[in-house]
Amino acid sequence: MVNSVGSSGIFQPLEGDDPRAIAGYRLTAKLGAGGMGKVYLSYTPGGRPVAIKVIRPEFSEDAEFRRRFKQEVQSAQRVQGLFTAPVIDSDADGPSPWLATAYVPGPSLSAAVAEHGRLPVPTVLLLVAGIAEALQVIHGAGIVHRDLKPSNVLLAADGPRVIDFGIARAADATSLTSSGVTVGTPTFMAPEQAAGSAISPATDVFALGQVAAYAAIGTPAFGEGTSHGVLYRIVHEEPDLTGLPEELRELVGRCLAKDAADRPSVAEVIELCGAASGQTQLRRPEDWLPSAVAADITTRTAAPAPVQTPPPPLEAPTAGAPARPAQPPVPPAQPPVQPAPAVPPVPTEVNHPQTPPPGFGPAAYAPTVGATAQGTPAATGPTPTASAPTVATPAGPTATGPTAAYPAAAAPAPQPPKKKRKGLVTALVLVCLLAFAGAGGGVVYALMKDNGQTKKDQADGSTKAKTSGASPTPSADPTGTPGGDGTSTPAAPVQDPKPVDFKDINLPDDYHLSMADESMKPTNSDNDTDVDFSYQDNSYSDDQVSTDNGKLVLLNPGEQGSLDTCRNETRFTESILTKQLTKGAQICLTTDYGHVALITFKGFAPKSDPSSYMTVDVRVWRNAVQPKQD
Known part of the structure; x- marks a missing residue:
């Protein structure tokens, strides 16, 4: 970039062919x-x-x-x-x-x-x-x-x-x-x-x-x-x-x-x-x-930013790339509040806890249907700090503000908690009733929790772990599980995931691997965000391997590559020069999504080959560590 001095001065006015x-x-x-x-x-x-x-x-x-x-x-x-x-x-x-x-x-x-x-x-x-x-x-x-x-x-x-x-x-x-x-x-x-x-x-x-x-x-x-x-x-x-x-x-x-x-x-x-x-x-x-x-x-000191006026038309945004507004958009006027229709009360034999546990509830699992009052798509996923929804009692609607467009289910009378039966964990049932104002219809999403068992992806809620087809790492309850005689039996130890091996992968220049892929094939898609391991044959600098979604560790010569080794190593980097690699060198990769891989370098393409690539073996343990939290 050059702050050049032109014939018209340092800060030259925009001309007819200059964008605004x-x-x-x-x-x-x-x-x-x-x-x-x-x-x-x-x-x-x-x-x-x-x-x-x-x-x-x-x-x-x-x-x-x-x-x-x-x-x-x-x-x-x-x-x-x-x-x-x-x-x-x-x-x-x-x-x-x-x-x-x-x-x-x-x-x-x-x-x-x-x-x-x-x-x-x-x-x-x-x-x-x-x-x-x-x-x-x-x-x-x-x-x-x-x-x-x-x-x-x-x-x-x-x-x-x-x-x-x-x-x-x-x-x-x-x-x-x-x-x-x-x-x-x-x-x-x-x-x-x-x-x-x-x-x-x-x-x-x-x-x-x-x-x-x-x-x-x-x-x-x-x-x-x-x-x-x-x-x-x-x-x-x-x-x-x-x-x-x-x-x-x-x-x-x-x-x-x-x-x-x-x-x-x-x-x-x-x-x-x-x-x-x-x-x-x-x-x-x-x-x-x-x-x-x-x-x-x-x-050459720039003047203060000019007073913002309505911006001129922008260039057409790139598909998939959000536009960068020059100033905050003015929110549209709120629509008039419509009375929420009364909703029949929920049967009293179903328990409704006042505050769902983290990772559960309609915000975490039920797909959001429709749009918000402003006309934008409704957000999905868990809301960590969501407050209790406004509800309409049988006596008449009381909802106000934007939430009136989505009346919540009528709140049932508080029920005393039921006593646990010996040897069994009471089934927790979470029911959310969503009714559309003016549509005359409603959708009921009921989420059931199995006896004492919770899937890892449900318990984590907002975890970034990718579903690659491999089962997540089993977890154990450190407090044990109540036995039929009232005593507590120790929980089973945590089991390491089974490794999956991929041999003789030829990874070309500017291609990358994703540890979640079942076939583990190199790809060069510019839109792929899962760049777990890539190779760059730089004609202007030292060649390197790198990651955009995790950390790399080049193991020392003689250091035995294993899941435990990769879990315990902390000499993290995001790139390694290929001139540091010798045949048989091993690299630990820990991705942000919880996958661990051991990558063994086997060599480069022969000089007679018109393509530039490196050959590696990959052993991957999927869901082997805690994923990185946002």
């Missing part, structure tokens, strides 16, 4: 435009300014770009660093893909150098150290920036901010770039990018050296001109560092090494910055920027 709203975000000004799209200023409902980047139509029409864009944005949302602008919202499936980041009130490095000239050495050292810290977090999320350049570095009052990380990779896969179109400028590319070789975190270190030279000299290290000429010099010639201060020569020289293996890591870059400044640890003063550059920050 994106998915509920009002656009108030245009901040700039780049190779992949335009950037607009908007505000959250709470009034915080955000920068929204709308992707160009040329890329939007490419299905592969959308897939990569969605994948990269999901990775970028995991990046939470002090020197990055966090991604807070996005949509890859709408008419125009877009993403929103926190708005940074500061000029880009390219704008600052163009307007005020090169920066002093102390500022450059703090700049490079901050960018290096940002790259540490970005690389830690499995992302290589690929497009680190002065226009993607913003200068804020408390340090630099790196933006647009990882998005260039989405463009690399499109038909546009495959036919020769280059995204961004080649001036700050690394030799391996220019030569079409493998991309790695060292690619960003080379670009960081170029950014440092540009900030200190005021011109690109490999000059300017045609793309072919610049790329040739990057690959075959040495940089022109004339005018580079002595304190920066080792730092810049090592970063600009032609061979990626000779470049320092980002951690070493930070150490080099500290050594060049004469300190063991850099301390960032509030006035780290020259006064002329710092003055630009105040001119």
